Amino acid sequence: MKGSLNEVMTLAAKAARGAGAPPAQAAQFGQAAVQHLCAGRSEKELRGALEALPEGPILSLPLLLADADEGFVESEGFEGLARSYVEALPFKASLDADMMLRCDRAVPARRKFLARCRLSNDLMELWCGLAARLLVPESDSSRRSGAGAGLTDND
Amino acid sequence: MKDHLDTPPQMPLRPPGDVMRLSRMGSMFPTRLSFLRSMIWRLVAERAVIDRPVWEMDAEGFGHAVYTLALGGHRYSLVAVSSDLPQELRTDRVIATAWDSAYVLYDGVPGPDDITRIISNAPLQEAGRFCERDLVLSRANKSVRLFSNVVDALRSGRQPDARMIRDVGYLMRTTAVYGNGKFGIADRALIADRPGLEGPFAAEMLTVWLIRHFTHDLVEHVGGASLDRALKRHLGIGNATGLGMAPFLVNHPVLLNNWMMARETALSRVRALDALNAAQIARLGVLAARASGHLTEWRVPDADHQARIDRLSQDWKATQALLSPDALSRQRPLEAAMQAVTACSEDVQELMVALLIEPFGELVDGLSACMADPYGPFAPPLADTSTLRNQIAKHCDWALEPDYEAHEACGQFWYVSEAKQEPRLGLRFEDPGAELESPLDIGRRIKALHDALPEQGQSVSAFLADHPEHALAVQRVTLAERYPYAEIRDNLIATTCLPIDMLRCKLSFFGASKFDPKSDRWTRITLCQGAPLADELDAAADDWWLPVFAA
Numbered sequence: 001m002k003g004s005l006n007e008v009m010t011l012a013a014k015a016a017r018g019a020g021a022p023p024a025q026a027a028q029f030g031q032a033a034v035q036h037l038c039a040g041r042s043e044k045e046l047r048g049a050l051e052a053l054p055e056g057p058i059l060s061l062p063l064l065l066a067d068a069d070e071g072f073v074e075s076e077g078f079e080g081l082a083r084s085y086v087e088a089l090p091f092k093a094s095l096d097a098d099m100m101l102r103c104d105r106a107v108p109a110r111r112k113f114l115a116r117c118r119l120s121n122d123l124m125e126l127w128c129g130l131a132a133r134l135l136v137p138e139s140d141s142s143r144r145s146g147a148g149a150g151l152t153d154n155d
Numbered sequence: 156m157k158d159h160l161d162t163p164p165q166m167p168l169r170p171p172g173d174v175m176r177l178s179r180m181g182s183m184f185p186t187r188l189s190f191l192r193s194m195i196w197r198l199v200a201e202r203a204v205i206d207r208p209v210w211e212m213d214a215e216g217f218g219h220a221v222y223t224l225a226l227g228g229h230r231y232s233l234v235a236v237s238s239d240l241p242q243e244l245r246t247d248r249v250i251a252t253a254w255d256s257a258y259v260l261y262d263g264v265p266g267p268d269d270i271t272r273i274i275s276n277a278p279l280q281e282a283g284r285f286c287e288r289d290l291v292l293s294r295a296n297k298s299v300r301l302f303s304n305v306v307d308a309l310r311s312g313r314q315p316d317a318r319m320i321r322d323v324g325y326l327m328r329t330t331a332v333y334g335n336g337k338f339g340i341a342d343r344a345l346i347a348d349r350p351g352l353e354g355p356f357a358a359e360m361l362t363v364w365l366i367r368h369f370t371h372d373l374v375e376h377v378g379g380a381s382l383d384r385a386l387k388r389h390l391g392i393g394n395a396t397g398l399g400m401a402p403f404l405v406n407h408p409v410l411l412n413n414w415m416m417a418r419e420t421a422l423s424r425v426r427a428l429d430a431l432n433a434a435q436i437a438r439l440g441v442l443a444a445r446a447s448g449h450l451t452e453w454r455v456p457d458a459d460h461q462a463r464i465d466r467l468s469q470d471w472k473a474t475q476a477l478l479s480p481d482a483l484s485r486q487r488p489l490e491a492a493m494q495a496v497t498a499c500s501e502d503v504q505e506l507m508v509a510l511l512i513e514p515f516g517e518l519v520d521g522l523s524a525c526m527a528d529p530y531g532p533f534a535p536p537l538a539d540t541s542t543l544r545n546q547i548a549k550h551c552d553w554a555l556e557p558d559y560e561a562h563e564a565c566g567q568f569w570y571v572s573e574a575k576q577e578p579r580l581g582l583r584f585e586d587p588g589a590e591l592e593s594p595l596d597i598g599r600r601i602k603a604l605h606d607a608l609p610e611q612g613q614s615v616s617a618f619l620a621d622h623p624e625h626a627l628a629v630q631r632v633t634l635a636e637r638y639p640y641a642e643i644r645d646n647l648i649a650t651t652c653l654p655i656d657m658l659r660c661k662l663s664f665f666g667a668s669k670f671d672p673k674s675d676r677w678t679r680i681t682l683c684q685g686a687p688l689a690d691e692l693d694a695a696a697d698d699w700w701l702p703v704f705a706a
Binding site: 003004005006007022023024025059060062063064066067090091105108109111113115116132133134135136137138139141142143 | 587
């Protein structure tokens with residue numbers, strides 16, 4: 001399956017929330033997941049990160065990148081995902097072969113956008129299933145309170 | 156900011172604590188910085204020419220059409236598909252599955268294969284699949300009574316009922332305008348640096364204006380005659396908007412800040428003007444009178460809202476004295492006008508803001524270039540939890556006031572329904588699903604963060620390692636210094652929270668007028684009313700702020 005970067009990012013973030021990540025970390029996972037897939041990195045790490053919740057890289061990687069301008073990034077077996085997180089930062093940042101981080105928080109990241117993002121049907125199904133955990137089943141009362149409720153539209 | 160090299164004098168900005176309140180946001184009017192206006196300037200500047208290379212419509216107006224134009228060195232096309240919709244399927248709700256018409260703004264000029272693909276997919280909307288050449292996806296339903304009235308009149312060889320055109324204001328209303336990657340269409344990032352499409356929602360605004368043009372062509376085709384030009388200009392494009400728009404403002408704090416900052420900066424610049432010339436004084440008088448006429452023509456079925464409009468209309472008549480030639484000939488007259496309305500309702504104040512900005516394009520139009528968000532949240536990290544605490548006290552005191560344990564302070568919750576993933580607002584103590592609440596409770600989260608901060612300072616990352624649930628609140632507090640207008644400074648889960656206020660704020664930035672609330676959570680509006688027609692793209696035509704019926 002291939003999709004727009006925004007829909008893949010949004011789905012990945014919802015999947016992370018559905019799997020138990022707090023909202024900020026889930027959003028960061030979504031941003032990193034897009035970079036990860038666009039770079040052709042292993043989907044296995046994306047699955048592993050979700051399986052590791054409520055611990056693991058979805059919680060630890062944002063902390064490692066939160067305030068350090070440089071230093072060693074301990075990726076705990078998620079090296080590709082760590083690189084994806086760095087590439088998703090809004091400012092200039094790089095992670096070298098030895099996992100040394102260098103940031104310049106005053107300079108915006110210069111990102112090249114791909115038109116499409118590819119992911120396997122299996123991963124998409126996994127994400128859709130996790131994201132669906134956030135959805136509230138339809139009820140009469142919720143339907144009545146939705147936008148457009150209670151009106152004839154043939155006016 | 157693009158105009159930083161020669162920044163005009165300005166008065167202090169209105170404080171975020173005043174501006175970012177729901178009740179004020181729910182009183183906003185469109186301004187010359189609204190996105191539709193920016194798009195029209197651009198079309199005027201380029202003297203854009205709209206072509207219609209394809210018109211495959213049967214006598215009843217069902218079929219498809221293609222419109223093309225050049226903008227900023229690129230060609231774009233609107234593919235419009237008109238279908239025969241049974242009456243029982245016509246609904247404005249997001250959960251609808253069929254519409255009178257469907258649209259795609261296409262990147263380039265579509266060939267036969269792309270047209271065929273779009274004809275198959277566009278009517279399916281969310282159930283269709285789109286590609287990166289498809290920039291915007293939309294759909295619209297007819298205002299059946301007006302569309303039929305216009306067709307009947309034209310077929311009878313006369314012009315339609317002008318009063319009905321004035322009262323309804325559009326032939327069709329859109330019920331969604333999707334951009335930025337939805338359902339496989341192009342990401343905004345792919346087109347965000349194209350001339351003419353840099354501004355927020357620019358591609359969507361172009362689409363809306365072209366849809367309006369299509370509705371004019373369609374009714375003339377079915378009616379078999381031309382509409383009077385003045386009637387046509389007053390026919391905008393309607394829109395029905397619900398809760399889906401509200402979370403956007405919460406989830407895009409930097410964008411919200413940039414919109415508000417541009418508008419407030421514009422106001423502060425005109426307030427700083429020492430004196431006005433005769434032409435400016437005359438112009439303000441004309442606009443004030445036009446605003447009065449617009450309020451008189453703004454009629455809605457909801458009694459409460461109509462009463463509010465009537466009050467504003469009355470108050471505005473009194474306020475117009477502040478804009479008399481005498482008053483405007485004094486020193487710093489616009490500052491005096493703003494000072495004078497501080498005792499008036501927020502409706503009056505916000506109408507005055509929009510009015511005062513309108514005549515001063517040379518002072519404020521450059522600010523429209525600052526309303527996008529090309530970089531995302533970009534704020535330096537906070538040193539430690541003591542700094543975090545200080546930042547909360549300095550910028551987020553509004554969040555600490557409510558007692559979120561009290562029922563009325565947490566009586567509602569935002570969630571996403573299984574039905575078409577529609578955002579909704581539930582009653583926490585009555586409706587199921589509160590455990591799946593969407594994180595729009597920013598104020599409550601900031602207070603919870605504040606209460607959890609340790610007495611002894613520690614690094615923010617050490618704190619978050621123990622308290623990962625507070626990461627969102629930390630992010631928002633971190634943004635507060637650099638982006639002062641980023642946060643709606645109200646409790647969005649309180650029983651008293653009215654989502655319609657958020658909708659009006661966002662829609663006013665689009666350029667919407669004639670707000671017609673159908674409940675406290677969805678509204679109809681009119682876009683492009685009075686805007687230039689496709690063959691009127693000259694500078695003189697860009698004078699349609701709060702239009703009045705001119706037929």
